[in-house]
Amino acid sequence: MSGVPQLLFLEHLCNPRWPLLSLRAMDSTVPSALELPQRLALNPRESPRRPEEEEPHLLSSLAAVQTLASVIRPCYGPHGRQKFLVTMKGETVCTGCATAILRALELEHPAAWLLREAGQTQAENSGDGTAFVVLLTEALLDQAEQLLKFGLPRPQLREAYATATAEVLATLPSLAIQSLGPLEDPSWALHSVMNTHTLSPMDHLTKLVAHACWAIKELDGSFKPERVGVCALPGGTLEDSCLLPGLAISGKLCGQMATVLSGARVALFACPFGPAHPNAPATACLSSPADLAQFSKGSDQLLEKQVGQLAAAGINVAVVLGEVDEETLTLADKYGIVVIQARSRMEIIYLSEVLDTPLLPRLLPPQRPGKCQRVYRQELGDGLAVVFEWECTGTPALTVVLRGATTQGLRSAEQAVYHGIDAYFQLCQDPRLIPGAGATEMALAKMLSDKGSRLEGPSGPAFLAFAWALKYLPKTLAENAGLAVSDVMAEMSGVHQGGNLLMGVGAEGIINVAQEGVWDTLIVKAQGFRAVAEVVLQLVTVDEIVVAKKSPTHQQIWNPDSKKTKKHPPPVETKKILGLNN
Numbered sequence: 306m307s308g309v310p311q312l313l314f315l316e317h318l319c320n321p322r323w324p325l326l327s328l329r330a331m332d333s334t335v336p337s338a339l340e341l342p343q344r345l346a347l348n349p350r351e352s353p354r355r356p357e358e359e360e361p362h363l364l365s366s367l368a369a370v371q372t373l374a375s376v377i378r379p380c381y382g383p384h385g386r387q388k389f390l391v392t393m394k395g396e397t398v399c400t401g402c403a404t405a406i407l408r409a410l411e412l413e414h415p416a417a418w419l420l421r422e423a424g425q426t427q428a429e430n431s432g433d434g435t436a437f438v439v440l441l442t443e444a445l446l447d448q449a450e451q452l453l454k455f456g457l458p459r460p461q462l463r464e465a466y467a468t469a470t471a472e473v474l475a476t477l478p479s480l481a482i483q484s485l486g487p488l489e490d491p492s493w494a495l496h497s498v499m500n501t502h503t504l505s506p507m508d509h510l511t512k513l514v515a516h517a518c519w520a521i522k523e524l525d526g527s528f529k530p531e532r533v534g535v536c537a538l539p540g541g542t543l544e545d546s547c548l549l550p551g552l553a554i555s556g557k558l559c560g561q562m563a564t565v566l567s568g569a570r571v572a573l574f575a576c577p578f579g580p581a582h583p584n585a586p587a588t589a590c591l592s593s594p595a596d597l598a599q600f601s602k603g604s605d606q607l608l609e610k611q612v613g614q615l616a617a618a619g620i621n622v623a624v625v626l627g628e629v630d631e632e633t634l635t636l637a638d639k640y641g642i643v644v645i646q647a648r649s650r651m652e653i654i655y656l657s658e659v660l661d662t663p664l665l666p667r668l669l670p671p672q673r674p675g676k677c678q679r680v681y682r683q684e685l686g687d688g689l690a691v692v693f694e695w696e697c698t699g700t701p702a703l704t705v706v707l708r709g710a711t712t713q714g715l716r717s718a719e720q721a722v723y724h725g726i727d728a729y730f731q732l733c734q735d736p737r738l739i740p741g742a743g744a745t746e747m748a749l750a751k752m753l754s755d756k757g758s759r760l761e762g763p764s765g766p767a768f769l770a771f772a773w774a775l776k777y778l779p780k781t782l783a784e785n786a787g788l789a790v791s792d793v794m795a796e797m798s799g800v801h802q803g804g805n806l807l808m809g810v811g812a813e814g815i816i817n818v819a820q821e822g823v824w825d826t827l828i829v830k831a832q833g834f835r836a837v838a839e840v841v842l843q844l845v846t847v848d849e850i851v852v853a854k855k856s857p858t859h860q861q862i863w864n865p866d867s868k869k870t871k872k873h874p875p876p877v878e879t880k881k882i883l884g885l886n887n
Contacts, residue, residue, distance in 0.1 A: 363453045366416030366844045367446050373417050374443035376410070377403045381436045381778075383501045384786040384812065399713040402720050403436035404428040416844055423836045432727020433498065433826075434833040438840075440781060441833075444774035445841045452770055457763050463842055465767030469753060470838040473771075474831060476752050480745055480806065481737035481827050482819070487526060491515045491729055497741055497823045498728040499721045507721055509544055510705070514725040517548055517703040528733040530726050531658040534704035536690050537715040541708035546718075549683065551694035552659050553704040554652040556624065558691060559644045560634045564681045569693070571622040571675035572615060573657055573664045578623065578637070578644055579630020580608065608633050611668040616640035618670035622680050626653050643680060645691055656693070659702045731826045739830060741823040742809025742816060743779025747801050750775040782810040 379386045380401040387401045390409050400406065407421045420442055424435040445466070452462055485494050492515040499507040499514065514533070521532045536553040559578075612633065615623065623637065624645045637644050647653040657664045660675025678696040682689055685706060695701055705722055709715040732738075739745050750772040757768025776794065783793040788810070797815055800808045809818045818824070 364446055364450050364845065364847075365850050366414075366419075366847055367450050369414035369417045370420055370443050370446055370844075373407075373410075373412075373420060374439050376406060377436050377439045378781055379785060380406070381440060382782040382785050382810075383497075384782070385436075386785070398716065400716065400720070403439065405720075407435065407439075415850060416847070419843070420840055423840045427833055427836045431731060431826075431829040431832050433724055434829050434836075437778070437830075437833045438836050440778060441774060441837045442840050444777040445771065445837065446844060448770035448774050449841070449845050452766060455766075457766070459846055459848075461763040462767060463845055465764045466771065466845070467838065467842060468764060469768050469771040470834060472753065472756065472768075473749050473834055476749060477739070477745075477827065477831055477834070478737070480739045480748055482740070482807075483738040483824060485732045485736040485738065487736075491518060491732065493822055494732060494738060494824060495725045495728055498826075499725040501724075506543075507718075510546060510707075510718060510722060511725065513546060513548055513705050514722055514729075517705055518726060518729040520703055521701075522733070526733060528730055530730045531655060532702045533726050534655055534659075534702055535707065535719055535722050536704050537707045537709070537719050538685055538690060539709065539712065539715065541685075541710070543707070543709060543714075543718060545685075545708040547685075547706050549690070549692055549704045549706055551677070551692050551704065552655060552702040553683065553690040553692045553706060554645075554656070555648055555689070556652065556691045557646040557648070558682055558689075559629045559646055561638045562641060562643045564679075565621050565643055566679050566681075569622050569677045569680045570619045571624060571656070571660055571662060571677065571680070571693070572620045572671050573653055573660075573662060573675070574623060574625045574666075574668060575627070575650075575653070575664045576625070576666050576668070577627035577630065578625040578646075578668070579628065579633040609636055612636040612640055612642070614670050615642060615668070618674070620670060620674060624653055624656060626650060645680075660693070728826055728829075731828050735826070735828040737827040738824040739827050740807050740809060740818040741825040742811060742818050742821075743782050743797075744807055744809035744818050745825065745830065746775040746778045747797055747808075748806040751801050779810050786810065786812055788814065 380388065380403055385401050387399050388406060390398045390400055390406060392398060392409050398405070398409075404425065407424050410421070412418050412421060420439060423442070424438045427433075427438050428435045449462055449466070453459065483494075485491055492511055495515055496507070496511050499511050517533045518528065522528045534552045534554070536549075536555050538555060608630075621641060622643045622645065624647055626647050629644060629646055634644055647656075653664060656662075656675070660677065662671055662673055662675035665671055677693045679694050681692055681694070683692050685708065690704075690706060692704075693702075707715055707718050707722065709718060740748070753768045753772035753775070757765045757772065759765075760768060779797060780790055780794055783790045793810060793815060797808055797810070800815070807817050807819050808815045809823060810816070811821065816823070
């Protein structure tokens with residue numbers, strides 16, 4: 306007797322459009338162990354609900370996660386759309402990078418904060434996969450909501466999701482069918498990664514990044530991403546981009562000294578090149594014009610002493626992040642010191658890592674100055690770069706100089722280059738590659754569906770829900786590419802059921818990812834699954850969000866003497882982008 310209801314239940318899972326009447330007719334003959342799978346059989350996306358019949362969310366974090374995912378979803382994949390992002394400083398940026406969008410959003414909901422932290426951690430550790438983390442988290446929480454509505458307890462749901470994640474991580478290495486050889490040109494492995502994050506063709510830049518990474522790689526196989534610099538100069542086109550030996554920055558050369566031809570000794574300063582606080586009010590007690598003259602003379606003597614100490618320590622190049630004082634610059638010219646004003650903190654941090662010298666907060670000689678062969682300026686069209694060059698067989702740094710007509714285009718190309726460098730760093734740790742374009746997600750969904758159909762109890766429905774969430778990612782790729790989603794998903798499901806696990810979503814339909822060269826790095830995908838699992842398993846156990854804020858009135862009661870208490874500024878009103886209170 307038990308074999309027939311079980312067979313009917315499996316057929317229902319394969320065809321979720323069966324009417325409810327079929328399930329109700331089976332209730333009298335199904336054992337109690339199969340009641341839960343029957344209640345969970347219907348696909349929630351296939352049963353439309355009227356707006357007036359919507360039930361409140363059982364997961365308090367679902368609404369915030371759905372709102373955040375709706376911002377990221379249109380940017381997912383190589384055919385994702387761009388967004389005009391207005392930052393806090395009023396700067397407008399055109400980008401489709403999920404990491405940049407998440408960083409700029411003002412979030413209030415704790416679940417949104419948690420998800421953004423997971424996405425940013427994924428980007429910092431792997432360089433890619435932020436949108437994957439956000440979208441898969443939303444899909445899994447959406448399925449978890451439906452499982453909870455059908456009566457699955459939260460502890461069992463958490464345990465079943467953890468088991469499904471372990472199955473995914475165990476199966477993932479078996480899908481790796483390509484590997485980057487230790488002596489192989491990495492251009493083919495970086496091509497799909499770099500072309501995913503920009504609208505411009507990246508063939509030329511891919512070759513530049515591959516050559517730079519290959520040349521910087523150590524003999525023992527290790528690779529340091531900071532040894533490949535990126536310098537964006539306006540003017541020209543992307544095809545005019547090139548490689549320069551050494552580390553180039555788009556800094557500004559100040560003063561008369563502009564070149565060091567040999568034996569450059571570099572000091573880096575995260576402070577103005579001049580008085581420590583030029584706008585600070587004087588605190589000295591001055592009672593006469595003579596006192597004022599003596600005070601000014603003492604300040605000049607202090608600056609000359611500081612610059613003289615730099616020259617005495619052999620420093621002939623000073624790179625500063627702050628403003629450059631004209632009088633101090635004159636002293637630097639007197640002692641033969643080249644002063645370079647860095648345009649961004651990233652540039653000077655790169656110099657600190659490559660030159661192996663600290664970033665100093667004051668104008669003092671470093672105990673370990675940076676050393677290179679020469680420092681000079683290089684004109685590239687209308688752009689000007691400052692190059693730190695080494696004359697040796699194994700140069701410790703190479704720079705990809707990007708050219709472009711617009712600032713937005715340069716930023717997009719710069720993001721693509723950084724994604725390529727990070728991808729090569731991951732491949733140096735684990736050279737295995739898995740199919741991209743949603744093929745891996747479809748293969749994992751097939752595996753979970755096959756196992757979930759054979760499992761009894763809560764694990765079976767949870768596996769099927771996890772499989773549906775994985776299919777949500779290739780579905781999003783098809784939507785962003787403007788394809789007929791139902792036809793594409795049906796065709797992909799058919800070929801994957803037939804055993805062809807290399808079929809993914811392309812610009813015009815399904816493609817063979819091996820022939821098209823669309824790959825994902827195994828280590829990045831595995832780290833993404835771990836990040837998603839950590840967020841989802843934490844959020845499914847949250848039943849309520851309690852906001853406890855400090856009350857100024859309460860503080861005044863405990864501190865009645867307002868003159869002795871510290872004055873706290875009023876809280877700044879921020880824009881509530883995701884302030885969803887549940």
